[in-house]
Amino acid sequence: MAVCEVCGNDYDLAFEVRTQDGGQHFFDSFECAIHELAPVCEHCGCRVVGHGVHVDGRFFCCAHCARSSTPRGEHVRDAVGSALG
Helix, strand or coil: CEECCCCCCEECCCEEEECCCCCEEEECCHHHHHHHHCCECCCCCCECCCCCEEECCEEECCHHHHHHHCCCHHHCCCCCCCCCC
């Protein structure tokens, strides 16, 4: 059994997540994994669970938040691989 690093639950169905930088994390639920590892939208502060939008090195949950926070935001589209254009 492994202990969830977020909630401390000792659970026989816990799972491990390895990150690109070599980190190892143990969680008892996707909820805890999202809480710990998902990026945060730079506009509204919500956890980004889907693809999100990258603009000029910044990360947002959706095109609306990206448009609201970037000078050229009117060109941001909400799609996988969104970019200014």
